Amino acid sequence: MNNLNYTFTNKTRYITFGLMAIGLITIIAGFIADTAPEGVENYAHTRIWANLLVNGWFFMGIGLLATFFMAFQYAAEVAWSVAVKRVYEAISSYLPVGSVIMILILIAGQLHMHHLYEWMDPAVIDKTSPKYDEVIANKHGYFAPWFFWLRTGGYLIVWNLFQRGFIKRSLEEDLQGGTALHYKNIGKAAMFLVFFAVTSSTSAWDWMMSLDVHWFSTMYGWYAFAGMWISAMITIILFVLFLKRKGYLEQVNESHIHDLGKWVFAVSFLWSYLWFCQFMLIWYTNIPEEIIYFQDRLHNYGYMGLMWTVFFMNFVFPMVLLMSRDAKRNYFFLTFVGCIIFAGHWLDVFMMVMPGTVHGAWGLGWMEIGTALGFLGLLLFVVNRALSKAPLMVQKHPYLDETLHHHI
Amino acid sequence: MSNLAIHAIYDDEEPLMASAAQLRTMGVKVKDVFSPFPIHGIDGVIGVPRTRIAICAFIYGITGLCLATWMMWYMMIHDWPTDIGGKPSFAYYMNVPAFIPISFESTVLCAAHGMAITYYLRCWLVPGAKAKNPDSRTTDDKFLMIVETNEDNSKSIEAALKSGGAIEISYK
Numbered sequence: 001m002n003n004l005n006y007t008f009t010n011k012t013r014y015i016t017f018g019l020m021a022i023g024l025i026t027i028i029a030g031f032i033a034d035t036a037p038e039g040v041e042n043y044a045h046t047r048i049w050a051n052l053l054v055n056g057w058f059f060m061g062i063g064l065l066a067t068f069f070m071a072f073q074y075a076a077e078v079a080w081s082v083a084v085k086r087v088y089e090a091i092s093s094y095l096p097v098g099s100v101i102m103i104l105i106l107i108a109g110q111l112h113m114h115h116l117y118e119w120m121d122p123a124v125i126d127k128t129s130p131k132y133d134e135v136i137a138n139k140h141g142y143f144a145p146w147f148f149w150l151r152t153g154g155y156l157i158v159w160n161l162f163q164r165g166f167i168k169r170s171l172e173e174d175l176q177g178g179t180a181l182h183y184k185n186i187g188k189a190a191m192f193l194v195f196f197a198v199t200s201s202t203s204a205w206d207w208m209m210s211l212d213v214h215w216f217s218t219m220y221g222w223y224a225f226a227g228m229w230i231s232a233m234i235t236i237i238l239f240v241l242f243l244k245r246k247g248y249l250e251q252v253n254e255s256h257i258h259d260l261g262k263w264v265f266a267v268s269f270l271w272s273y274l275w276f277c278q279f280m281l282i283w284y285t286n287i288p289e290e291i292i293y294f295q296d297r298l299h300n301y302g303y304m305g306l307m308w309t310v311f312f313m314n315f316v317f318p319m320v321l322l323m324s325r326d327a328k329r330n331y332f333f334l335t336f337v338g339c340i341i342f343a344g345h346w347l348d349v350f351m352m353v354m355p356g357t358v359h360g361a362w363g364l365g366w367m368e369i370g371t372a373l374g375f376l377g378l379l380l381f382v383v384n385r386a387l388s389k390a391p392l393m394v395q396k397h398p399y400l401d402e403t404l405h406h407h408i
Numbered sequence: 409m410s411n412l413a414i415h416a417i418y419d420d421e422e423p424l425m426a427s428a429a430q431l432r433t434m435g436v437k438v439k440d441v442f443s444p445f446p447i448h449g450i451d452g453v454i455g456v457p458r459t460r461i462a463i464c465a466f467i468y469g470i471t472g473l474c475l476a477t478w479m480m481w482y483m484m485i486h487d488w489p490t491d492i493g494g495k496p497s498f499a500y501y502m503n504v505p506a507f508i509p510i511s512f513e514s515t516v517l518c519a520a521h522g523m524a525i526t527y528y529l530r531c532w533l534v535p536g537a538k539a540k541n542p543d544s545r546t547t548d549d550k551f552l553m554i555v556e557t558n559e560d561n562s563k564s565i566e567a568a569l570k571s572g573g574a575i576e577i578s579y580k
Binding site: 276279280283284285286323324325407 | 448449462466492493494495505506508509
């Protein structure tokens, strides 16, 4: 076993710094350039804040679902994925960074620095105010600040604690061996999965669905979860291919790559299924308070083209291009489709946030792309740094031998 | 010079795999292997070509999709235009979200049944078919390899099989 230690080369480091610099400059320039549309008073840079939320949530989701994948592999006692375990562990290390960004965006909302969340404004529940909104006032029990912050803090703290524990035990296992830590991981993973089953949905309601606060969908949590999951799977496979190309991970063979490819294919379908189910049921029943969500996304504000792009990028491309066995073993194909889906799911999050916040005043220009590049640079920096901190192949794991002989 | 079939019995799968690999390097064709359980990787070792059932599945799936589309277009749009939840029913594309689940189900139904039926027919696993197993011990704890050859090579093959760990060799 050679080449176990990944070196975060200066070249890669400068690329990530460059991307982060682009992002930072774009955000600052965005606050200056993003001026109020005509006739709007107290404009709070909604476009750039919404933009930050898109990226904050999308990239945090990658770290979060890498943590989920990790727990899921432990709980199901999966052997083949042990060979790429260090890669998804490194990706999960973005979760603490993403959580801090997410909480800063939410705190800014609570301090009324931005107005992305209509229900954060106390006037909407004040009967004497002209802004009074009965629908939101009825939801006040759920959106009361103390309860909202209790939930938000709870999710982020518990997720991060589990993530830290998994990483810590994984490194301990390298030294210690045996099965004691393995069984402990299975127990912890089961606990995390139960907690995550509930909080993945409720966090999506709290932070994303509440942007369209008058509307609700019981499918939203799962839809958001599937979108985050496929983004995380794509990140895992792209990092594995990147490391393979650099000459690391020699023990990762064609079968591992094929299995990762199958995951990408399958989770793409899961996302498409949930995305379509949510759309079809609402389209079918055609109830005004439900259909408004898709009216906004199709007809009202000119997002129609983007909606179709999301559908093609995230469903049609992976379905057609990754269907055959050979495609799932071809590095070029996987990288190509991976990049398409990654961009596609970023656009999907864009479609979740923008119609409910900036409405018609949206754009997909330097502001959005620059911020996304900045966050991408941050993700690459954090993951590369985490990769260089631990051996790329686990040293002692009950399933190590099995994964090295993985053959399908 | 007549053709011969050599039946070699093994009591484990590992010596069988090793022998088969050795025979292949000698240029001998292994006709078939009978074993009590599936042996991982045996198809590559004895040179079985990759299955083409995936291609069949794709064709059956496309057939199912076309059948469902034609059926729904005929029933719901052409023959008796049906009002679905107040949606216009003048053209197929206007109602297409409502038709997707049925298209999907029909695709899966045709692909799955087509694959199963193809498999049964190809292996001739039909009602009343006689078992083709040449030695009933291979359903218990023995492994059988059949090698087809001619008289000239039979001695060298037999020696290779014996040294590879075959416990019993017979000519058929």
